[in-house]
Amino acid sequence: MHAMMEPSEGDLVHHHQSPALPDLHPFTQPNFLVPVAHDQQQQQQEEAAAASSASLPRRPDHMMSGGAGGIDWASLLQLLQTPAVELAGFLEGSASVATTTASSERDGDQIIKGKRIISKPRFAFRTKSESDLLDDGYRWRKYGQKAVKNSAFPRSYYRCTHHTCDVKKQVQRLSKDNDSSIVLTTYQGIHNHPCDKLMQALAPLIKHLHFLTTTF
DNA sequence: CGAATTTGACCAGCGC
């Protein structure tokens, strides 16, 4: 458990980072996340996904701009099939003015329930942002704050407010030695419910899609 | 007044 929480800068930037995503250029590039698996099966899936990075939910600019390009149905369908954990990153990118560097951490929490060891997927990413709290579409309740060794800024602990969801996240601003404009966010677990804001935003599109599929 | 946040206390794991 403790081994996980000293996220060295090197680890954060080079694992699974897309070559298309430059490191922390402010306010320019779309964001995406790389979910991290912790058992072997998941790990294989992760590596397979990494091999075909096109499966990650990049944000199609023409979808967000609402311009004359119309709707890219293929992208929309792909988006709708994306797991919630990736959608969170997708929405985070669209909802906040910030630049994110995705990363992964291998050693997630191991929770022992009975005799079975359950690993919670965990992934971290860094965001260049004025605000500590990014709007990722989910609702969070703060349950703790802690001063961290070797850091001028405290670490905040949040839990998803959804009653059936046990996802947590930690938010910490990097100390001045590095770059205090960078926020390190660590997600732990996967949401077992749809993202409120995303579903709200997609509702008209889904309606339209349903109309098209039922009438043609 | 209920929900959310703050903050000190408490606990567990780790290294010495």
Place this chain on the structure above:
DNA sequence: GCGCTGGTCAAATTCG
């Protein structure tokens, strides 16, 4: 065993 550190709890406080 003891101290340090990170993570969580829960009472008090603040906010909408």
